[in-house]
Amino acid sequence: MNAIVTNEGLPTSEPVTQREVLLKVDNVSLSFGGVKAITDISLDIQKGEIRAIIGPNGAGKTSMLNVINGFYHPQEGTITWRGEERRKMKPYEAASQGIARTFQNVALFKGMTTLDNIMSGRSLKMKKNFFWQLLWRGPAEQEEIEHRRRVEDIIDFLEIQAIRKTPVGKLPYGLQKRVELGRALAMEPELLLLDEPMAGMNLEEKEDMSRFILDVNQEFGTTIALIEHDMGVVMDLSDRVVVLDYGKKIADGPPEEVQASQAVIDAYLGVSH
Amino acid sequence: MFYREAGQFKTSYQSDQAMFPILQDRIGMAVILAVAFIVVPLTANDFFLTSIMIPFLVFSLAAIGLNVLTGFCGQLSLGTGAFMGVGAYAAYKLTTIFPDVNVVLFVLISGFFSAGIGAIFGLPSLRIKGLYLAVTTLAAQFFLEWCFIRIPWLYNDNASGAIEVPKREMFGVIVSGAEATPLARYFVVLGITVFIAFLIANVLRGRIGRSWMMIRDMDIAAELMGIRPLQTKLMAFAVSSYICGVAGAMMVFFWLNAAEPSSYSINLSFQILFMVILGGLGSLSGAFLGAAFIWILPVMLKFIPSAIGLEIGAETVEHLTFMVVGGLIIFFLIVEPHGFARLWQIAKQKLRVWPFPY
Numbered sequence: 001m002n003a004i005v006t007n008e009g010l011p012t013s014e015p016v017t018q019r020e021v022l023l024k025v026d027n028v029s030l031s032f033g034g035v036k037a038i039t040d041i042s043l044d045i046q047k048g049e050i051r052a053i054i055g056p057n058g059a060g061k062t063s064m065l066n067v068i069n070g071f072y073h074p075q076e077g078t079i080t081w082r083g084e085e086r087r088k089m090k091p092y093e094a095a096s097q098g099i100a101r102t103f104q105n106v107a108l109f110k111g112m113t114t115l116d117n118i119m120s121g122r123s124l125k126m127k128k129n130f131f132w133q134l135l136w137r138g139p140a141e142q143e144e145i146e147h148r149r150r151v152e153d154i155i156d157f158l159e160i161q162a163i164r165k166t167p168v169g170k171l172p173y174g175l176q177k178r179v180e181l182g183r184a185l186a187m188e189p190e191l192l193l194l195d196e197p198m199a200g201m202n203l204e205e206k207e208d209m210s211r212f213i214l215d216v217n218q219e220f221g222t223t224i225a226l227i228e229h230d231m232g233v234v235m236d237l238s239d240r241v242v243v244l245d246y247g248k249k250i251a252d253g254p255p256e257e258v259q260a261s262q263a264v265i266d267a268y269l270g271v272s273h
Numbered sequence: 274m275f276y277r278e279a280g281q282f283k284t285s286y287q288s289d290q291a292m293f294p295i296l297q298d299r300i301g302m303a304v305i306l307a308v309a310f311i312v313v314p315l316t317a318n319d320f321f322l323t324s325i326m327i328p329f330l331v332f333s334l335a336a337i338g339l340n341v342l343t344g345f346c347g348q349l350s351l352g353t354g355a356f357m358g359v360g361a362y363a364a365y366k367l368t369t370i371f372p373d374v375n376v377v378l379f380v381l382i383s384g385f386f387s388a389g390i391g392a393i394f395g396l397p398s399l400r401i402k403g404l405y406l407a408v409t410t411l412a413a414q415f416f417l418e419w420c421f422i423r424i425p426w427l428y429n430d431n432a433s434g435a436i437e438v439p440k441r442e443m444f445g446v447i448v449s450g451a452e453a454t455p456l457a458r459y460f461v462v463l464g465i466t467v468f469i470a471f472l473i474a475n476v477l478r479g480r481i482g483r484s485w486m487m488i489r490d491m492d493i494a495a496e497l498m499g500i501r502p503l504q505t506k507l508m509a510f511a512v513s514s515y516i517c518g519v520a521g522a523m524m525v526f527f528w529l530n531a532a533e534p535s536s537y538s539i540n541l542s543f544q545i546l547f548m549v550i551l552g553g554l555g556s557l558s559g560a561f562l563g564a565a566f567i568w569i570l571p572v573m574l575k576f577i578p579s580a581i582g583l584e585i586g587a588e589t590v591e592h593l594t595f596m597v598v599g600g601l602i603i604f605f606l607i608v609e610p611h612g613f614a615r616l617w618q619i620a621k622q623k624l625r626v627w628p629f630p631y
């Protein structure tokens with residue numbers, strides 16, 4: 001997808017106009033036995049924005065994503081998706097509603113190639129049943145080709161043509177993260193959850209990844225929730241930032257505002273509570 | 274130099290996702306099929322057909338069945354023998370109740386009975402994984418074996434407790450029972466095995482095959498991408514058991530002529546599992562390689578030493594087989610979990626870059 005114009009100078013976040021709320025989390029609490037991972041957090045994600053979630057290790061960021069995509073079920077609180085309160089649901093139901101994610105520790109399908117990994121993102125969109133699959137010739141093959149086209153677009157977009165047929169287990173970490181993004185994009189999600197997509201990357205890889213994230217957001221209009229530790233990246237990419245610490249929300253707002261907040265500075269400097 | 278894709282440019286996704294995208298592989302496949310369908314029938318004697326080719330094909334199909342479940346979907350099973358038994362008993366009951374219906378049809382239908390039973394015993398796979406799942410399939414093995422012994426209706430109250438395959442014809446040719454010629458049996462077994470292997474290869478390269486591998490490689494990620502774990506695993510159990518059931522029915526109808534419950538014991542489960550491990554988890558060609566190796570190795574161990582003038586007893590052959598197979602399994606599990614099929618791929622990769630390996 002060479003046609004995509006890349007913004008070399010990352011845009012500063014424009015003042016957020018009030019947009020439609022895609023996902024709303026109200027007074028959610030989640031605990032594992034005695035450990036309180038999330039305590040009474042409310043936040044919303046607006047359609048079309050890049051929403052950063054930051055906070056020190058163990059703050060509950062990953063747990064929050066797990067709540068959003070139905071992997072954990074909070075003991076208290078409600079989740080509202082596109083204006084409707086969501087019942088307790090399985091992860092595959094969240095997926096079919098249009099929520100995709102990447103993982104903090106890469107969770108690719110290790111035995112499969114890059115191409116197959118990204119094709120697997122199309123699973124929900126492929127419908128031909130077992131008997132067509134047995135035959136292959138005809139509808140199943142047509143469907144495969146149709147989705148292969150979409151996947152090749154993603155491969156071009158992420159510039160990973162050369163590793164198309166490489167088993168992902170053999171790829172360096174940075175490329176694995178990229179393939180994982182491709183796999184999530186193949187789902188054509190409404191909401192894309194990215195759990196530390198740039199962890200362990202060098203500067204150049206981070207720049208590439210930032211560019212991909214911005215392009216996805218701007219070209220496809222995908223709403224993104226992003227967990228990231230690199231404050232520079234967060235400042236550049238996000239429209240709004242929510243800060244968690246020890247499972248509680250300590251700040252929420254535009255990046256500059258949040259960065260200046262005393263509570264946030266204390267949390268990051270490790271001031272004792 | 275001889276094995277290359279250079280110059281073979283794929284101009285469409287269709288040709289790129291063909292079963293054998295490389296010309297040399299297509300030729301190789303054609304040669305293998307020609308040997309199997311033409312050369313072997315023309316040249317092989319009855320011993321070779323009955324003692325080597327037919328069992329080899331039956332085991333290959335069973336290994337494909339187990340490979341779907343274990344190699345592709347990652348669910349370990351020790352119930353293969355029993356699932357094969359279900360196919361055998363189902364085909365036997367069907368053909369004795371409806372003697373006039375084509376027996377090959379019943380062999381193919383018998384797989385549906387194993388599929389149903391396999392899916393039921395696959396239910397625990399939603400909750401339990403790995404070794405613990407293997408233990409529940411072991412329970413299936415013992416329970417079904419018990420049924421084969423304790424339910425006389427299954428073997429038509431035969432005094433010996435065994436099922437004896439009646440004479441059946443297909444298009445005027447006797448294909449089962451003691452009078453069937455090895456050649457007729459061979460063609461039926463070959464036809465069914467190739468047919469099912471071809472169909473399953475189609476499934477494995479498409480959406481459903483991918484969903485099995487997704488569950489195998491990372492079940493949490495699979496679920497977050499919309500794969501329903503239970504449905505997907507049960508389907509793998511059903512498809513796998515279907516194939517094993519057909520193999521089990523072929524085993525008694527076109528090879529052994531008669532079978533007792535002990536024919537489908539835990540030993541058979543392990544034998545098939547070893548074929549899958551040696552041949553290569555998650556590889557169809559590996560299923561054939563593994564079956565060939567485990568079935569033909571003892572035969573070779575029996576004949577080669579005597580051909581060069583060494584006398585070894587039957588027990589020694591058996592012990593030697595155990596030692597070689599055991600050693601190889603340990604070797605493969607540690608060094609190359611993808612078995613012979615992977616070694617073959619590495620050899621092909623070397624050929625591809627030969628003579629300039631860098």
Ligand SMILES: Nc1ncnc2c1ncn2[C@@H]1O[C@H](COP(=O)(O)OP(=O)(O)O)[C@@H](O)[C@H]1O
Nearest residue numbers: 032035036037056057058059060061062063064
């Ligand atoms: N499955 C789990 N079982 C028990 N404790 C958990 C589990 N998942 C997360 N936690 C705990 O919840 C807290 C928040 O973890 P996490 O959400 O991973 O933090 P972050 O992603 O912000 O680093 C930690 O104390 C962690 O130990």
Ligand SMILES: [Mg+2]
Nearest residue numbers: 061062063104
């Ligand atoms: Mg985390």
